[in-house]
């Protein structure tokens with residue numbers, strides 16, 4: 001089964017409100033809505049900018065999805081600083097990133113937290129973009145595949161195959177994020193193949209074959225073609241290059 005690629009921009013903690021609106025508008029102005037016949041496109045701004053960014057895309061009738069960078073699993077209540085699945089749904093998010101290495105590293109997010117977030121998103125009708133990836137020391141010790149596949153198992157523990165099938169995995173080696181040092185296409189492919197084998201073991205080959213696995217980590221217009229040419233890489237989760245409208249649009253076009 002041919003998987004539809006997904007090109008996703010993770011804006012991280014960048015842009016003021018005005019800058020976010022200008023970036024969304026510039027993407028929209030340079031975007032041909034027919035592209036989404038063959039590629040899904042997702043933008044993940046800071047949560048404060050989800051509504052205005054989506055308003056730009058909806059006003060222009062652009063079929064560009066918006067997603068959050070993080071979510072909490074409780075629906076509402078006394079959880080200062082958190083944002084819930086119903087809140088994301090209310091501003092027309094289709095998904096949230098969960099388990100990004102920056103959340104795991106700086107904010108102590110655990111595999112169990114990631115699993116709760118995946119569960120909450122699916123229960124609320126949204127899908128998860130679950131991030132996995134090893135540090136350089138884990139890779140140098142030769143344990144990268146085992147480490148990453150354990151993260152996949154933990155993120156999707158307890159799901160039914162139909163639920164898992166809605167989700168996306170993003171393989172982001174920590175040593176390649178924001179460093180300009182991309183994994184080689186072979187390194188990325190090998191890991192994405194191992195992730196798919198893990199998904200097949202958990203949910204069956206048919207589901208694993210449907211699920212999209214993205215690569216993230218210094219993806220840019222210079223390396224995107226080679227990465228997308230790999231059989232188990234179905235798109236990208238892009239940080240730095242997604243903050244420049246022209247570059248993000250080029251990355252989308254590379255999926256066509």
Ligand SMILES: O=C(CO)COP(=O)(O)O
Pocket residue numbers: 010100172176177178179180216217218219237238239240241
């Ligand atoms: O972490 C990433 C996307 O979630 C990747 O970031 P960069 O593309 O800036 O390396």
